[in-house]
Amino acid sequence: MKRKGLLIILSSPSGAGKSTLARRLMAWDETLSFSVSATTRPPRPGETDGKDYSFKARPEFEAMVAAGEMLEHAEVFGQLYGSPRAAITQAMQEGRDTLFDIDWQGGQQIKQAMAGDVVSIFILPPSIAELERRLRSRGQDSDAVIAGRMAKSQAEISHWAEYDYVLVNRDLDEAEAELKTILRAERMRRDRQPGLTDFVRGLNREFDER
Amino acid sequence: MKRKGLLIILSSPSGAGKSTLARRLMAWDETLSFSVSATTRPPRPGETDGKDYSFKARPEFEAMVAAGEMLEHAEVFGQLYGSPRAAITQAMQEGRDTLFDIDWQGGQQIKQAMAGDVVSIFILPPSIAELERRLRSRGQDSDAVIAGRMAKSQAEISHWAEYDYVLVNRDLDEAEAELKTILRAERMRRDRQPGLTDFVRGLNREFDER
Numbered sequence: 001m002k003r004k005g006l007l008i009i010l011s012s013p014s015g016a017g018k019s020t021l022a023r024r025l026m027a028w029d030e031t032l033s034f035s036v037s038a039t040t041r042p043p044r045p046g047e048t049d050g051k052d053y054s055f056k057a058r059p060e061f062e063a064m065v066a067a068g069e070m071l072e073h074a075e076v077f078g079q080l081y082g083s084p085r086a087a088i089t090q091a092m093q094e095g096r097d098t099l100f101d102i103d104w105q106g107g108q109q110i111k112q113a114m115a116g117d118v119v120s121i122f123i124l125p126p127s128i129a130e131l132e133r134r135l136r137s138r139g140q141d142s143d144a145v146i147a148g149r150m151a152k153s154q155a156e157i158s159h160w161a162e163y164d165y166v167l168v169n170r171d172l173d174e175a176e177a178e179l180k181t182i183l184r185a186e187r188m189r190r191d192r193q194p195g196l197t198d199f200v201r202g203l204n205r206e207f208d209e210r
Numbered sequence: 211m212k213r214k215g216l217l218i219i220l221s222s223p224s225g226a227g228k229s230t231l232a233r234r235l236m237a238w239d240e241t242l243s244f245s246v247s248a249t250t251r252p253p254r255p256g257e258t259d260g261k262d263y264s265f266k267a268r269p270e271f272e273a274m275v276a277a278g279e280m281l282e283h284a285e286v287f288g289q290l291y292g293s294p295r296a297a298i299t300q301a302m303q304e305g306r307d308t309l310f311d312i313d314w315q316g317g318q319q320i321k322q323a324m325a326g327d328v329v330s331i332f333i334l335p336p337s338i339a340e341l342e343r344r345l346r347s348r349g350q351d352s353d354a355v356i357a358g359r360m361a362k363s364q365a366e367i368s369h370w371a372e373y374d375y376v377l378v379n380r381d382l383d384e385a386e387a388e389l390k391t392i393l394r395a396e397r398m399r400r401d402r403q404p405g406l407t408d409f410v411r412g413l414n415r416e417f418d419e420r
Binding site: 122125129150157163166167178186188200203204206210 | 399
């Protein structure tokens, strides 16, 4: 019997290293499925449709919501963001875990909808000075945009206590190792190993045939 | 703020490698405290009082139970076994995790009493043939004793589904690594990191002072 795939939610303020860590996890475990968020916001330079985001016109996005095709969605700064259900359902049925790089609003909705199948992880920055430094080092945003992100970061951090695991990203390699540890351990939980029932049945048969 | 120590329950049928794995965990993490079980059964050759077991006369054991000094206790094959409370409470207060090498009866009582502070792990043998081989290779027991242990093993295995984590000990090094992974991940759970509240308070102060 195949196990049902897990939904792994990574949330953090922008600049805490979440996207880099998500990429590293994807490279580490090729069975992982990445949930590409849909959004109505326009692509930024360097973003690829279908990889970074699935870019949608608002009517198309709203039609998907109406048809129940979004597992979660929310409006942020006037733009819609959501997680299309189809890829997630397919990965779960194939026994593959899905990684979500989403904010607390999306995380909360997925936890409500899929409770037992969700593992949620919040990534904190070591300090706010470091968070701002990382945001500025991208060098693509104005001071006003940075200020807006910092306000959003503070709001995001206020939700840290809703997550199963919390880690502080002081060092990327260390944080990566911690994420892998969490995934490995979660996969060892009894209720994530449906094959055990058959395995123990086999042990009992062996006892009885002695 | 110091975190409260965890109670880590290792259970398995005799011969599945539990005691070896417990010893390895103790060697790996010197902050771990091992809960030395008390028992009324006589010492076996090579067993040290206060290390393998705390050997007690029955009246003394029963007085401890009456005084509430056992966190759990049970009678097996006419002998009493129990976990003295004092060392466990002390370790928890010091923020050190305690390792229990106990059977399902003891595990069940500790889970009832200390719910949120318990992580329970069941270790399965790869096969019953291998379990019997390991039991016989100790070379100290008669066929009748082996038969009794095998019956007890089957009963013990029947409780595997009451544990948080289950692992199959096919290889000691691999099983040891899996146990360490579980411990590391459990310590990263939000509710096991009381220091996070202060840490996030510090981040908020940093936001507000910008």
